[in-house]
Amino acid sequence: MGSLWSQFSTPNPMFTEDDVAPQDSKVFRITGGYSGIGFELAKMLYRKKGRVYIAGRSDQKGQQGIKDIQHSASAEAFKPKEAKLHVLWNNVGVCQPPVGSASKQVIELQLATNCLGPFLFIRYQLLDHAH
Ligand SMILES: NC(=O)c1ccc[n+]([C@@H]2O[C@H](COP(=O)([O-])OP(=O)(O)OC[C@H]3O[C@@H](n4cnc5c(N)ncnc54)[C@H](OP(=O)(O)O)[C@@H]3O)[C@@H](O)[C@H]2O)c1
Structure with a gap:
């Protein structure tokens, strides 16, 4: 209530x-x-x-x-x-983009932006610099 x-x-x-x-x-x-x-x-x-x-x-x-x-x-x-x-x-992040939306690399937009992007950012921008 x-x-x-x-x-x-x-x-x-x-x-x-x-x-x-x-x-x-x-x-x-x-x-x-x-x-x-x-x-x-x-x-x-x-x-x-x-x-x-x-x-x-x-x-x-x-x-x-x-x-x-x-x-x-x-x-x-x-x-x-x-x-x-x-x-x-x-x-x-993007939330519920129109069906069929894709990144430049032709990966479903939400997956590319919310999952793959952060993973690659951490892997190549941060971890490489940590060594
Ligand atoms: N606002 C809400 O009520 C709400 C509710 C729940 C969750 N969220 C989450 O909170 C976060 C921020 O929301 P917001 O309302 O501030 O969103 P927003 O104003 O639309 O800003 C989204 C940001 O993500 C960037 N972005 C989008 N797609 C990208 C991509 N493929 N690669 C790199 N950068 C990209 C945009 O940069 P560009 O300007 O370069 O496009 C922008 O800086 C998002 O993850 C959203 O899903 C928001």
Whole structure:
């Protein structure tokens, strides 16, 4: 009954970005961090002084995303290299695309984006650099 009622009168959130602890010593990497939920997350963590890296397929959107994030916050600039990665947030994803949708490699779009993409990203972008 409570959840039904809350659909008509949305309660105030019990946890907001103001409640997030400082992230000074943490390094984050967020796929799709230049738009949607990923962008909001990147902005929030950057404001909390986390070192945030965004990954995506569009250079232009990435540059714009970084500008927007830096513009909305005043923390120190990204450092080019990190010794550790504390959090990888695989945010990129599509949900129920039209039947028949496929990636450039002609793999069903949801499988390619939500499963294969993150797997390959971790395998070739992160693990190779860890050695
Ligand atoms: N919004 C919701 O209510 C909701 C609910 C449940 C789950 N989710 C999940 O939360 C995540 C973010 O959602 P959102 O609403 O922020 O989505 P969004 O605004 O559509 O953003 C999706 C992100 O994924 C990237 N992307 C999509 N296909 C890609 C591909 N093939 N290769 C590389 N990047 C790709 C997009 O980059 P480009 O700009 O380059 O396309 C964009 O940065 C998704 O995984 C979504 O399924 C969202």
